[in-house]
Amino acid sequence: MLLLCKIESLCFYFRSFAKPRNAVTLWQPTLDKMKLSKMTTGIIIGLIVIAFIAVTFYKKKSSAGQTYYPSTVSSTVDKTVPDSAVGFGYKCMWFAVKTDNKNRLAEILKLKNISDCNWQVGIDKAYNGSVFITPTIDGWTLACGWGLPHGDTKEGIDEVKSILQTLSKEFGNAQFFCTYRVTEYHCWIKANNGQVERVYSYLGESGENVVIEGQPTEFEQTLKLANTFSDEAKDEKYFEREDVVWVNEELLMQVAGHWSIDPTKLDDRQDIAPGLGLLGQR
Numbered sequence: 001m002l003l004l005c006k007i008e009s010l011c012f013y014f015r016s017f018a019k020p021r022n023a024v025t026l027w028q029p030t031l032d033k034m035k036l037s038k039m040t041t042g043i044i045i046g047l048i049v050i051a052f053i054a055v056t057f058y059k060k061k062s063s064a065g066q067t068y069y070p071s072t073v074s075s076t077v078d079k080t081v082p083d084s085a086v087g088f089g090y091k092c093m094w095f096a097v098k099t100d101n102k103n104r105l106a107e108i109l110k111l112k113n114i115s116d117c118n119w120q121v122g123i124d125k126a127y128n129g130s131v132f133i134t135p136t137i138d139g140w141t142l143a144c145g146w147g148l149p150h151g152d153t154k155e156g157i158d159e160v161k162s163i164l165q166t167l168s169k170e171f172g173n174a175q176f177f178c179t180y181r182v183t184e185y186h187c188w189i190k191a192n193n194g195q196v197e198r199v200y201s202y203l204g205e206s207g208e209n210v211v212i213e214g215q216p217t218e219f220e221q222t223l224k225l226a227n228t229f230s231d232e233a234k235d236e237k238y239f240e241r242e243d244v245v246w247v248n249e250e251l252l253m254q255v256a257g258h259w260s261i262d263p264t265k266l267d268d269r270q271d272i273a274p275g276l277g278l279l280g281q282r
Helices: 002-018 023-061 102-108 119-126 154-171 236-240 249-259 263-268
Strands: 092-097 112-118 131-133 141-144 173-180 185-192 195-203 208-213 276-281
Touching (some): 092 154, 102 154, 119 131, 119 276, 154 195, 249 263
Antiparallel strands (some): 092 173, 131 141, 195 208
8 A cells, every 4th residue: 555655656746747837838839830820721711712702803894794595496496497587686795787798797707617597596596605697687787696795895895996997998887786784884886997986885883984986976966975084074963964865775776776777676677588697606
């Protein structure tokens, strides 16, 4: 019994040396490292979240986005059977070119996988990333679809202007229209003989014009179109004035109708013979 007590005393004695007198102090470096590691991990996660938000914002920054629409045409529909004109225009973009040469237009627009296609299938595909070149209407051929440049940023407008210069240099008259009511973005551009004569674009989401160039055309002169670049717009009351016309999709269609063709009215026209256009992708 006495021996057992002595052994326990010795164990306690040695444990007193083995155990740190100030455990908190001795463990502090390890705790600091753990805290630093957690902080570093938190920072990395935070940066990843910020990067994700930035990428998402950048993708949404494009006014017209990349929105496609569910197909409304059965896959059994034969696209090679000529049919009547189908209206389009809302939430879409298109070129209007004074020509009946669909193949040359497709070549300039750099379309690939080109095939003959009727209106019903062509317009449906145009709203789902393809480009449909319509049969000629009153001397005009329209190329529409989400596969085209959107022209919804300054850079996008420059791209469209370059295409219009090429088209109008060859065909004389070429135009571009884009409208997207979700962000209230509306744009029209006109070129003649290789020169861009008029650009008007407005983003309702921000209440500002994106680009305005050239003199208003005859129809535009009948309106006092909003110009947020003007000296008048420096006055806050400018945005409350009733005489200032803020663009919407219906007004854009009126401009299209005065310049060339209002595509939203094609369904109502009985003078357009059934025909085939071209379907392709860029």
